[in-house]
Amino acid sequence: MHFPARVTLIEVGPRDGWQAESILISTPDKIALIDGLSASGLRAIQVTSFVSPVRVPQMADAEAVCAGIARRPGVEYSGLALNLRGVERAAGARLDKVDISSSASDTHSRRNTGMGLEDAAREVHAMAARARALGLRVRAGVQCAFGCAYEGGVDPQRVLNLLRGLVACEVEEVLLADSTGMANPAQISRMLEAALPILGEIPLVLHLHDTRGMGLANVMAALEQGVSRFDTAFGGLGGCPFIPGASGNIATEDTLHMLAEMQIATGVRLAAVAAVSARMALLLGRALPGKRNHLALQPEAP
Ligand code: MG
Numbered sequence: 001m002h003f004p005a006r007v008t009l010i011e012v013g014p015r016d017g018w019q020a021e022s023i024l025i026s027t028p029d030k031i032a033l034i035d036g037l038s039a040s041g042l043r044a045i046q047v048t049s050f051v052s053p054v055r056v057p058q059m060a061d062a063e064a065v066c067a068g069i070a071r072r073p074g075v076e077y078s079g080l081a082l083n084l085r086g087v088e089r090a091a092g093a094r095l096d097k098v099d100i101s102s103s104a105s106d107t108h109s110r111r112n113t114g115m116g117l118e119d120a121a122r123e124v125h126a127m128a129a130r131a132r133a134l135g136l137r138v139r140a141g142v143q144c145a146f147g148c149a150y151e152g153g154v155d156p157q158r159v160l161n162l163l164r165g166l167v168a169c170e171v172e173e174v175l176l177a178d179s180t181g182m183a184n185p186a187q188i189s190r191m192l193e194a195a196l197p198i199l200g201e202i203p204l205v206l207h208l209h210d211t212r213g214m215g216l217a218n219v220m221a222a223l224e225q226g227v228s229r230f231d232t233a234f235g236g237l238g239g240c241p242f243i244p245g246a247s248g249n250i251a252t253e254d255t256l257h258m259l260a261e262m263q264i265a266t267g268v269r270l271a272a273v274a275a276v277s278a279r280m281a282l283l284l285g286r287a288l289p290g291k292r293n294h295l296a297l298q299p300e301a302p
Helices: 013-020 027-038 062-068 084-092 106-113 117-133 156-168 185-199 215-224 252-261 270-284
Strands: 008-011 044-050 076-081 097-103 137-143 173-177 204-207 229-232
Touching: 008 252, 013 027, 013 044, 027 044, 027 062, 027 270, 044 062, 044 084, 062 076, 062 084, 076 084, 084 097, 084 117, 097 106, 097 117, 097 173, 106 117, 106 137, 117 137, 117 156, 137 156, 137 204, 156 173, 156 185, 173 185, 173 229, 185 204, 185 215, 204 215, 215 252, 229 252, 252 270
Parallel strands: 008 044, 008 229, 044 076, 076 097, 097 137, 137 173, 173 204, 204 229
Antiparallel strands: none
């Protein structure tokens, strides 16, 4: 089997993880945690989202976080936007990249953005154009690409058509998101076989959740297809805070561990990420769901 020699992990805990937390994390704590992550060797970090502070109070300090973090050379800092206003805020906060997407599920799309599928896809194209005009790199994606909590199965042809639209926008990176952890490895393989030829040279990122325990198996299926970019969250943040042990995003540490054991390079020090997770667990007052972050207190391997 041929796997990529090197994999890039995009750390999304500060966005996808923290937005799931009911405890408000202070701006100085957020800044210290993000700086800890950027010091670990991670080369891409999604630091916030530019959304309504009424709908997502945790992200009300987006600009202050962006202004406070140390901008480490070689690290790409990104933020998520749901509309043109969010894209403009991301540019104003001097981020490198903006993350935009529409959904393959009509119900999810209406609940998340108030727009049906086609209107949302049109909005993404307008957002990509605005981002480029403002000097931002663009990652554009499809949410609920492998299933939807409201609708169940999602037609793969719908996903592929959305991808064709994103390719036409000439974005820097394309994302397929298993937003609620419904994908299985066989489904990942089938989707990638159809999707990768459409994307050509545009890199694909997979955003996976471990909700049903299939997260790393899905990474494995994607590695076999040559995919080398994955969203992960330190400590496995992103689970529901009210369900003990509920899994969120695939954990950065667990993914790093598997890749290291498979001799796939990442450039990231697992122990440094796990130390950030240990501070996070103290702030939240509970253990985080990842497996390998609990080894934070063990001496780091040379
Ligand atoms: Mg997510």
